[in-house]
Amino acid sequence: xxxxxxxxxxxxxxxxxxxxHNLLFGLTGQLNLAHISSFALGAYTTAILSTYHNNSMFSCxxxxxxxxxxxxxxxxxxxxxxxxxxxxxxxxxxxxxLSVIFINYREVTNGVFxxxxxxxxxxxxxxxxxxxxxxxxxxxxxxxxxxxxYVLFSNRFARVNKAIAENCEVVxxxxxxxxxxxxxxxxxxxxxxxxxxxxxxxxxxxxxxxSFSFSETVLIITINVLGGIGFFWGxxxxxxxxxxxxxxxxxxxxxxxxxxxxxxxxxxxxxxIVIALSSRFNSVKLRAV
Amino acid sequence: LELLLQLFAxxxxxxxxxxxxxxxxxxxxxxLKVLNFAHGHLIMVSAYTFYYFFSVLNYPIFLxxxxxxxxxxxxxFIALFIFIKPFLNLNSYLPLVATISLSVIVxxxxxxxxxxxxxxxxxxxxxxxxxxxxxxxxxxxxVIYTIISFALLGYLIKYTAFGRSIKCLRENRYSALSLGINxxxxxxxxxxxxxxxxxxxxxxxxxETNLSPYMANTYTIxxxxxxxxxxxxxxxxxxxxxxxxxxxxxxxxxIDFKGYHLTSAYKDVFAYILILLTLILTGNKQLRKV
Numbered sequence: 001x002x003x004x005x006x007x008x009x010x011x012x013x014x015x016x017x018x019x020x021h022n023l024l025f026g027l028t029g030q031l032n033l034a035h036i037s038s039f040a041l042g043a044y045t046t047a048i049l050s051t052y053h054n055n056s057m058f059s060c061x062x063x064x065x066x067x068x069x070x071x072x073x074x075x076x077x078x079x080x081x082x083x084x085x086x087x088x089x090x091x092x093x094x095x096x097x098l099s100v101i102f103i104n105y106r107e108v109t110n111g112v113f114x115x116x117x118x119x120x121x122x123x124x125x126x127x128x129x130x131x132x133x134x135x136x137x138x139x140x141x142x143x144x145x146x147x148x149x150y151v152l153f154s155n156r157f158a159r160v161n162k163a164i165a166e167n168c169e170v171v172x173x174x175x176x177x178x179x180x181x182x183x184x185x186x187x188x189x190x191x192x193x194x195x196x197x198x199x200x201x202x203x204x205x206x207x208x209x210x211s212f213s214f215s216e217t218v219l220i221i222t223i224n225v226l227g228g229i230g231f232f233w234g235x236x237x238x239x240x241x242x243x244x245x246x247x248x249x250x251x252x253x254x255x256x257x258x259x260x261x262x263x264x265x266x267x268x269x270x271x272x273i274v275i276a277l278s279s280r281f282n283s284v285k286l287r288a289v
Numbered sequence: 290l291e292l293l294l295q296l297f298a299x300x301x302x303x304x305x306x307x308x309x310x311x312x313x314x315x316x317x318x319x320x321l322k323v324l325n326f327a328h329g330h331l332i333m334v335s336a337y338t339f340y341y342f343f344s345v346l347n348y349p350i351f352l353x354x355x356x357x358x359x360x361x362x363x364x365x366f367i368a369l370f371i372f373i374k375p376f377l378n379l380n381s382y383l384p385l386v387a388t389i390s391l392s393v394i395v396x397x398x399x400x401x402x403x404x405x406x407x408x409x410x411x412x413x414x415x416x417x418x419x420x421x422x423x424x425x426x427x428x429x430x431x432v433i434y435t436i437i438s439f440a441l442l443g444y445l446i447k448y449t450a451f452g453r454s455i456k457c458l459r460e461n462r463y464s465a466l467s468l469g470i471n472x473x474x475x476x477x478x479x480x481x482x483x484x485x486x487x488x489x490x491x492x493x494x495x496x497e498t499n500l501s502p503y504m505a506n507t508y509t510i511x512x513x514x515x516x517x518x519x520x521x522x523x524x525x526x527x528x529x530x531x532x533x534x535x536x537x538x539x540x541x542x543x544i545d546f547k548g549y550h551l552t553s554a555y556k557d558v559f560a561y562i563l564i565l566l567t568l569i570l571t572g573n574k575q576l577r578k579v
Contacts, residue, residue: 268393
């Protein structure tokens, strides 16, 4: 029972995290490789505030969102200058820069040792001790995040962003400021990622720089691609599927040191197969050169 | 000053490693216009193959280099035909995501086969004193190999019909095609050369430093950094940028800012900062000079 609750919590975390990446990647087609940094910033903010300063849940969340919002300004600055693979490369450099800071700024982040024994939050004077209580807290939040995403995916916002991805000049000609929409989607995706990061820190109760490595980015890209880029429900289902899939591996009679690499190969080949099939069936546009 | 000289020499050595890795990437980027995210991983595969044949099976050194080259070229063509070619003219994130998936798969397979712990290749090395600087024979061979391979590359690109057709394809694809240049053959051959240069470089690097499944991303990023600083698609700029990056990283260890030393943990920061700065300053302009 406890195991299933654990899986449900992971599904909540990863579905809202992947959905927040889908908000930018799916709508505007820009692959933001620094998305894991928003998540990491949220997680670190919450970990530091709740472990060392005993802040309440509400203030931790607000601070994480604020930091995520500030970080989105950097990404917006990059995106206003660069597009496509240059944007991905620049955001990758930004995220690696941040991970070097996480490792080396020992006074705040405790370096490679990470921050251990992060206390679970206290809500309405009720201490959250077991997984069931934690699920009761995280489920409403991830429903809110997914709900906001659903609203954003099904109205004018999504249509304008998709139009920006296809042809920016036409959007300008129709009297819409593309920068506003781009900024809004970057801001939302970064804030959602930071919020999920805060819950991740509370749930796992131990974070170090290696928990925000590149393989996490690959996981959310896989979820996005498998669920259909820019498709809301597909991403939710793909997140459930990909969180549950590696759990099957634990039933196999394998040495535990093999599970990590096999999971990596599994994600990589799934990603490639889906990409190859989707390009074969021509559901993606030709590159405009 | 002796420390600075030593660091300068180290910088040239690691810089030539970066230049070797980046030259292959720049060559393939100039024609394919695809950020090959798995480039460092191809190099890692060649390094591990060399490790397996040379250190585990105790084959003679030239035989193991030959086997390594064969396997890495085979893998390179698999990468080209399965992971890069089908996505060439599609939306720009697709080839990027495809090569990311290749890199993840390769990293998984390598850590499955060899384990995640670091390995090192033991080669007998002599140390020479050149003035105040101490270098090993391996490091000298790295620099010599770099100079030779760049001289050959330069000759190939500047003085042969093949090099001129590469330039032509890079400048204007349609007129090159209408002049009867066989694009497929050229792409194949350029990829072959880039794999050859980089995988030999990978063997030397792996002998110089340690091997681990996670080393590949660092080399990919450093190679991207060199390529971007040097001007995208510009071979010579890439090579100079590689050597510049190596010297910068090593010299920064020796300079103290009012008693505050940069530790080696901050070494990688230069590559990231240079990528960010160059990209942001140049914007979306296409830097495709030859």
